[in-house]
Amino acid sequence: MAPRSNPSERQRRLGAELRKLRLRAGLTGEQAAAFLGADRARISNIETGRIDVSRNRLYMVLRHYDCPPGPYFDAVMAMAQENGKGWWHEFTDTIGPAGRDLAELESRSTILRTHNPLVIPGMLQTEEYAHAVLTATESEPQRADRYAEFRMARQQVLTSGSPAAYHAIIHEAALHTRVGSPEVMRKQLLRLMEVSRLSNVTVQVYPFEAGVYAAHSRSFVIFGTGVPELDTVYLEHPTNSLLLWDGAELDEYAKMFERLSELALAPVDPQSAPESHESRDSLSLIQHVMYTL
Structure with missing residues (x-):
C-alpha cells in the first residue's frame, strides 16, 4: 500500500x-x-x-x-x-480535512476546556448565531448553511450517551460583540444560561475589570482524553490553525487555563435566583448584557 x-x-x-x-x-x-x-x-x-x-x-x-x-x-x-469513520464524513462535500480532524478529536475527548475572547465558542452557539458568524467570512450562502449544520452536529459531544465534560471561559467582550441582530444575541445569551444547566457544562465569564493576562486575548481549546500525555491544544487561526502535542506546551496551557478560571467570575448557576447574587457572577453579567440589548 x-x-x-x-x-x-x-x-x-x-x-x-x-x-x-x-x-x-x-x-x-x-x-x-x-x-x-x-x-x-x-x-x-x-x-x-x-x-x-x-x-x-x-x-x-x-x-x-x-x-x-x-x-x-x-x-x-x-x-x-480507530478507523476515523464518524458522522463527520457526511460533511466531506463541504468540510475539509482540518474540520473533520477537529470533529474526530472532539469525539475521542473526555474533557474540553476552551477560552474565547471575542465570540461565543462553537459548542455553545445557537444555529442563528453560528450562521451569522459564518456568513461574515463565507461568501457562498449554501456553504455557510452547511458549515453551520456541521457546527451544530459537533455539539452532540455535550449530550451524547457519554458526554464530555466541557468548561468554557468566555471574555466579557464576546457578550457585547454584536453578531447578527439583537434578537440573535438575546437568544444566544439565553442559550448560554440554558446549556449551563447540563451537569457536564461549566461556563465562566472573564470580566473587563480582571485586566490583562498572558492568554486573555488568545482563543484556545485543550482536548483531554483521560491520559495527560495524549492531550492536545488547539490554537484557532483564520488561515492555518495549530495543534500542539508537546508536553511542556500542554502543561503551560493547562496552567494558563487554571489561572484564567481563577480570574474569571464564578460559574453560571442557572438554578440560583437573581436576588440571591450577593456579588457579581457570570450569570448576573450575562443577564445584565442580555437585558440591555
Whole structure:
C-alpha cells in the first residue's frame, strides 16, 4: 500500500507518539526497522502517519520500546484501532480535512476546556448565531448553511450517551460583540444560561475589570482524553490553525487555563435566583448584557 499523502490528525499523533517512544528508548530508526524486518523508510512513514501499523505489530513495538502496560499503552493501542469513520464524513462535500480532524478529536475527548475572547465558542452557539458568524467570512450562502449544520452536529459531544465534560471561559467582550441582530444575541445569551444547566457544562465569564493576562486575548481549546500525555491544544487561526502535542506546551496551557478560571467570575448557576447574587457572577453579567440589548 502506497503511503497516504494527507494523514489525519489522529494518524499523525499516533506516529508522533511512536517516534517519541522510540527516541526515549534510545533506538535509531534503523534499529526499529530491523526489529520489524522492514526498511528505514517504512519506520519514517509510520512515524509521520503515512502508513498504518497492525495491532499485533503495534503491541510488539510498544513492548520493544519499553512502554509499560497502563492507560497510556491502552490509549495508543486504541488510537491505532480507530478507523476515523464518524458522522463527520457526511460533511466531506463541504468540510475539509482540518474540520473533520477537529470533529474526530472532539469525539475521542473526555474533557474540553476552551477560552474565547471575542465570540461565543462553537459548542455553545445557537444555529442563528453560528450562521451569522459564518456568513461574515463565507461568501457562498449554501456553504455557510452547511458549515453551520456541521457546527451544530459537533455539539452532540455535550449530550451524547457519554458526554464530555466541557468548561468554557468566555471574555466579557464576546457578550457585547454584536453578531447578527439583537434578537440573535438575546437568544444566544439565553442559550448560554440554558446549556449551563447540563451537569457536564461549566461556563465562566472573564470580566473587563480582571485586566490583562498572558492568554486573555488568545482563543484556545485543550482536548483531554483521560491520559495527560495524549492531550492536545488547539490554537484557532483564520488561515492555518495549530495543534500542539508537546508536553511542556500542554502543561503551560493547562496552567494558563487554571489561572484564567481563577480570574474569571464564578460559574453560571442557572438554578440560583437573581436576588440571591450577593456579588457579581457570570450569570448576573450575562443577564445584565442580555437585558440591555
